[in-house]
Amino acid sequence: MIKALCKNCHQWTNRVGLETDRCEHCNELLDEHRISYRKVKHKIKEKSESESLLFVREEDSEKTRKVKRFLVYARVLFFILLFLVSAIIFLSHG
Ligand SMILES: [Zn+2]
DSSP states (O other), X not given: OEEEEOTTTOOEEEEOSOTTOBOTTTOOBTTXXXXXXXXXXXXXXXXXXXXXXXXXXXTSOHHHHHHHHHHHHHHHXXXXXXXXHHHHHHHHHO
């Protein structure tokens, strides 16, 4: 147990150390800023994922989903090939 000062009622309260810890006196979250920061971070990640062209959405048709999955796969394959080709070039010149 750690003692923490509640920002809401300004009384000392026991806490476990989790970001979900609440004040014993007023039940206020002790780490509200930490939780909201995490939520914002999560939202930004979700947003960038959903804005990606290759993100498979629920409303996509079966054909669109297949094309997107193929493109994701092809992109990975492209980088692997790029790596292999550059490795071969590097080795053959060494
Ligand atoms: Zn309090």
